[in-house]
Each structure stands twice: as structure tokens, then as C-alpha cells.
Amino acid sequence: ETGVTQSPTHLIKTRGQQVTLRCSSQSGHNTVSWYQQALGQGPQFIFQYYREEENGRGNFPPRFSGLQFPNYSSELNVNALELDDSALYLCASSLVGSPYGYTFGSGTRLTVV
Amino acid sequence: GNSVTQMEGPVTLSEEAFLTINCTYTATGYPSLFWYVQYPGEGLQLLLKATKADDKGSNKGFEATYRKETTSFHLEKGSVQVSDSAVYFCALSVNTGNQFYFGTGTSLTVIP
Numbered sequence: 001e002t003g004v005t006q007s008p009t010h011l012i013k014t015r016g017q018q019v020t021l022r023c024s025s026q027s028g029h030n031t032v033s034w035y036q037q038a039l040g041q042g043p044q045f046i047f048q049y050y051r052e053e054e055n056g057r058g059n060f061p062p063r064f065s066g067l068q069f070p071n072y073s074s075e076l077n078v079n080a081l082e083l084d085d086s087a088l089y090l091c092a093s094s095l096v097g098s099p100y101g102y103t104f105g106s107g108t109r110l111t112v113v
Numbered sequence: 114g115n116s117v118t119q120m121e122g123p124v125t126l127s128e129e130a131f132l133t134i135n136c137t138y139t140a141t142g143y144p145s146l147f148w149y150v151q152y153p154g155e156g157l158q159l160l161l162k163a164t165k166a167d168d169k170g171s172n173k174g175f176e177a178t179y180r181k182e183t184t185s186f187h188l189e190k191g192s193v194q195v196s197d198s199a200v201y202f203c204a205l206s207v208n209t210g211n212q213f214y215f216g217t218g219t220s221l222t223v224i225p
Contacts, residue, residue: 042215104156
């Protein structure tokens with residue numbers, strides 16, 4: 001059974017640019033969630049996708065958007081990057097109704113300069 | 114609302130010492146509680162969980178008991194090893210498979 005894989009692992013962008021981060025869910029999982037983890041902080045919920053639709057959103061502006069594909073993989077898009085967007089972005093997959101919680105990927109480290 | 118408060122770190126212990134990391138929570142519903150561990154440069158790994166009051170989660174010598182009366186889920190280990198050095202996150206989920214709320218993390222360093 002494969003885990004959650006994210007790409008790229010590291011990324012440097014300039015303020016104002018746009019970025020796309022990618023995630024492949026664990027086999028058998030049907031939801032994907034994205035979290036932002038700033039340095040020294042706990043992960044903050046961005047949004048969750050289920051059946052290709054957004055299924056809950058945290059306190060993030062609309063310039064954070066996402067997609068889930070029929071194979072349950074996902075993208076996180078961030079427009080008009082700001083310096084404060086520098087963080088580790090974690091993707092996590094799960095199975096609706098399962099008590100086992102998430103399986104997390106290793107994350108994408110985004111640096112905005 | 115939903116939130117998790119963790120004991121602030123960093124925590125430094127000698128090998129074979131006893132570990133406690135405190136975690137308390139507030140929740141609008143009836144939460145499931147989790148401990149995740151993050152090793153340097155990696156994502157989060159599930160360490161243990163408990164889904165109802167008085168449940169004890171355990172894994173790799175770590176234990177935590179879901180205490181509804183004190184809204185707590187403290188992490189304990191009787192004898193830590195150098196390999197336990199990591200950041201530990203307490204988390205809750207109110208709806209199964211939905212949004213998780215994480216604490217700010219507690220960094221543990223175990224010295225030989």
C-alpha cells in the first residue's frame with residue numbers, strides 16, 4: 001500500500017507569483033485535506049475535498065484554492081503569493097467514516113521571497 | 114469552538130527518563146483525540162489515538178488516556194530513547210475524517 005506523496009518537496013517563489021502543489025492520496029482513501037504549517041507552529045486546516053468538491057474550509061482567503069481529481073489526487077493553488085505564505089504545506093488523505101484519521105505526506109516546503 | 118492546548122517546550126530529557134506532555138482540549142462535539150509525531154524534515158505520523166472517554170491509546174511504549182472529566186489527553190512514556198527526539202502534536206477531530214485541530218507542538222530532545 002502506497003502512502004501519500006507530495007511534489008515538489010521544496011519550492012522558492014517570488015511575492016506575487018502563483019504556485020501549484022500536488023498530492024497523491026493513499027490507495028483506498030477518498031478524501032484529501034491540505035494543511036499549512038508555519039515554522040514552529042501546528043498545522044492549520046486549509047480545506048478538504050471529497051468527491052471532487054470542497055468539503056470544509058478553514059480561515060484562509062480565496063486565493064487559496066484546490067482541486068481533487070477522479071483518482072483522488074489533488075492540487076493546492078495559491079495566487080498572489082505573500083511572504084507569510086512561506087510554510088510547510090501538508091497533504092493528508094483519509095477514508096470517510098474511518099476512525100483512523102489521516103495519513104500525511106512529507107510536505108512541500110514553500111519559501112516566498 | 115474547538116482547540117487544543119499543549120505544554121510548551123522545548124523538553125530535554127536524559128535517556129530512560131519518564132516523559133509527560135500535557136494536552137487539554139475544548140470541543141463543541143464529542144471529539145476523537147490523537148497524538149502525532151513529526152521527525153525533522155518529515156510530515157506527521159500518527160502515534161496513537163482514542164475515540165471515546167476512558168479509552169487508552171498506546172503505541173511504541175507511548176500511552177495517552179482520554180479523560181473527558183478533565184478534557185485532557187496527556188502523552189506518557191516510561192523510558193524515553195534518543196530515537197524519540199521529535200516534535201509531538203496533540204490533535205482532535207469532531208467529525209470522523211473531517212477537520213483536525215492541532216496544538217502548537219512540543220519539541221522533545223533526548224540526550225544519551
